[in-house]
Amino acid sequence: MSTRASDTIRVYARAKINLYLHVLNRREDGYHELDSLFVFGDFADVIAVTPARSLSLEIQGPFAEKLSTKEDNSVLRAARLLADAVQIRPQTKITLTKNLPIAAGLGGGSADAAAVLRALAELWQISPSAVDLTLLGLGIGSDVPACLLSEPCYVGGIGEQVEPIPGLPAFPLLLVNPGVELATRSIFGTFGKEFSEAARFPKIPSTISELVSLLKTRHNDLQRPAIKKCSAVAEIIHAIDETDGCLLARLSGSGATCFGIYGNIVKAKQAAALLKKRGWWAEATMTAKAERPWEDL
Template identity: 45%
Template structure:
């Protein structure tokens, strides 16, 4: 086992469910999903330096919501990887939290996935994301898709991944009313039957074509989330009123909502028009950015 120099870092991008259909339910009560996940430029940042027992420090504008957590998912990921490799976990991690917690954009899952990638490098294990995937699935249903942080079609309870349609350049606005929503509560509040899997093309030439197809899909958790948190409806209304908005929808189990725009620049300009009391971000998807670490 070898250690690399201090200063290693991994971004943990926000996961956006461009649609989310509940297609069934397993015997154990877990819901079966069909969803297209994509990743935004908005991200947490995880850094590592070697030496000493395993420790985690929190900073960043959204870190306060995690201070009271008895066991952060980043630490669970670190301990799981070390256990699988057969040694005691060690080193210091710093999590700069920029994404709101319990907000439907996979912040905790993305942080755990970043921890697996980062420590795989820092501890000289060389497993790569393919061999890390089984560990990711043990940490949570959203963690596997966050390992590569690239658009993917999600099935099962979220852990079954297949290729996404080719994604165009598009702009993305994210907005959250700063009200946390617990995923189990939203699923419990959901009413109605199940939806079919979406029929998607091989790809889209531009953002407008993507928005047109996605408009025929939906988020089957949106109505339940609005009943629990009426502010979600206010966020959606504000997004739809932004000039240039092609589509607005809730992501995951909420309360974060997104809007699609023709370009990242248009999205960045539009986000500035949202209430300053909300968490808000505007930019683009990670598609076209350098691929995350993946060992052979």
């Protein structure tokens, strides 16, 4: 979703949640091929872009102090890659409001990069036929192609295979993070060879209860190695599972954020308030509705 105020364009960089994540194999180049189901929460970082004399990045928000504005920031990398691809000067001020925890299994860096690509494509009036944003994004992070879509989707390969899932019902989620950063590379580094099979749904569930039933026969292969790195993950999953109204509790991505699925948003908000008292970051959110920003450009 994007909004425009005068010359400023704002785009939400939504939290990515892996409802299940199966590691299928390890390629010769060291990358792991996955089968995963992504959904995106309404809770998000916010990217704002506006014309300027040069490219710059300002970071604000509750997690701003943990990020750098140096050249290796995924937001600046995305802006420069897009500018180089279409051969223009990136004369833009980018403001990132960082609401999502860092290195948390929510795809925050990838979501921010994807949001910048979408925002700048609109600001710079770049036609969808002029550049392959998916290919461009994959060079920044494996979650960027899915984050460009920002709607429920299956993700395969190393992230380049993205298949939208139309009709998946929206539902309430609770996100909880212990304040511990877990690097994806370190989690995969401790993953053994207990590979899984692809497990895409035979049909799209039409209710939350159907969705939860299907998810209970699937899992997150990174949950066990994440717990080895951070014992708080197991504690959080148990705490979420014990809250009133929780239907399923699990790790998202490589962690350390865990999620719970609820039957209604009130229960999710009550659980968030309860778990915040334990010193954890916790937010209740609805999953985002499908949106296809490129089709309106």
